[in-house]
Structure formats: C-alpha cells, structure tokens
Amino acid sequence: xxxxxxxxxxxxxxxxxxxxxxxxxxxxxxxxxxxxxxxxxxxxxxxxxxxxxxxxxxxxxxxxxxxxxxxxxxxxxxxxxxxxxxxxxxxxxxxxxxxxxxxxxxxxxxxxxxxxxxxxxxxxxxxxxxxxxxxxxxxxxxxxxxxxxxxxxxxxxxxxxxxxxxxxxxxxxxxxxxx
Numbered sequence: 001x002x003x004x005x006x007x008x009x010x011x012x013x014x015x016x017x018x019x020x021x022x023x024x025x026x027x028x029x030x031x032x033x034x035x036x037x038x039x040x041x042x043x044x045x046x047x048x049x050x051x052x053x054x055x056x057x058x059x060x061x062x063x064x065x066x067x068x069x070x071x072x073x074x075x076x077x078x079x080x081x082x083x084x085x086x087x088x089x090x091x092x093x094x095x096x097x098x099x100x101x102x103x104x105x106x107x108x109x110x111x112x113x114x115x116x117x118x119x120x121x122x123x124x125x126x127x128x129x130x131x132x133x134x135x136x137x138x139x140x141x142x143x144x145x146x147x148x149x150x151x152x153x154x155x156x157x158x159x160x161x162x163x164x165x166x167x168x169x170x171x172x173x174x175x176x177x178x179x
Contacts, residue, residue: 004082008146038124098157
C-alpha cells in the first residue's frame with residue numbers, strides 16, 4: 001500500500017497514508033450519518049419525493065446508508081491506498097482516484113447545492129458537503145502524480161463517479177423551476 005501511495009501522491013509516509021484514509025472515512029461517515037439522521041426525514045425519503053418513488057425504510061436504509069457508505073469507503077481505500085490491489089490491473093486504483101473526485105464533486109454540486117438552489121427542502125447532508133469539496137480539492141492537488149500514470153483510467157473513473165450521482169435525477173431542472 002505504501003508503495004502505491006508514494007507513486008500516486010506527494011506523500012510517502014505511512015502516517016500520511018493513514019491520516020488521509022482516516023479523513024476520507026470520517027468525511028464519508030459524517031455525510032452518510034447526516035443524510036440518515038436528518039432533522040426531518042432520511043435521505044431516501046427526500047430522494048423518493050424528487051424522483052417520484054417510495055422506498056420502504058428497510059430498503060432505503062440498506063441502499064442509502066449501508067450500501068452507499070460501503071461503496072464510498074471501498075472507492076476511497078482503492079484510490080488512496082491501492083487496496084484491494086488487482087495484480088495486472090493497477091489502473092483500477094487510478095480509476096478509483098477519478099471516481100472519488102467525481103463522486104465527491106457531483107454529490108455536492110448536483111445532489112445538494114443544485115437541489116438546494118432549486119428550493120428542494122429538506123436537504124439532509126448539505127452542511128457536510130463542504131468536507132467533500134475540501135477533500136476533492138485536496139485529492140486533486142496531493143494525488144496529481146496518480147493522474148499522470150493513467151489519465152484515461154482517471155477520466156473514466158471521474159465520469160463514473162459523477163454519473164452515479166447525476167444519472168439518478170429525473171431531469172436536471174424541474175419544469176416548475178423553469179418558469
């Protein structure tokens with residue numbers, strides 16, 4: 001893990017690796033917990049109202065809280081530490097770097113800031129998107145060596161990470177907001 005970390009980032013110490021991994025996990029947990037333990041309703045209820053569906057609480061909790069947290073944690077570990085390693089396919093970790101940045105930006109901008117600007121309320125998790133924005137900028141600066149190793153994998157990852165949060169919305173701007 002430390003070899004990969006030194007190849008893709010400006011750091012080369014185990015302490016930096018664990019601090020960055022810890023911050024990534026902490027930001028994910030803070031955001032997911034805010035979305036789950038909202039003042040009004042959990043995220044899956046808000047999402048359901050936006051896209052016009054009703055998810056049972058057990059399915060919403062499993063997909064929006066447990067599943068999303070696990071997926072983001074795995075992407076973070078792949079991007080930052082190169083774990084799990086795929087021998088013969090190191091581009092997966094570079095892909096994960098792009099996916100991490102794309103997901104953090106799209107989740108903040110599209111899923112929270114845009115919807116808040118379009119007056120969708122409540123917006124659970126909005127306040128923790130500042131952490132996501134800071135992390136995305138940090139990753140872009142500190143992990144620039146990784147992008148040069150395989151720019152195509154990075155851009156594909158970025159597109160996948162962003163698309164994950166963009167594709168679920170039914171229409172970029174609702175008809176009522178166009179008037």
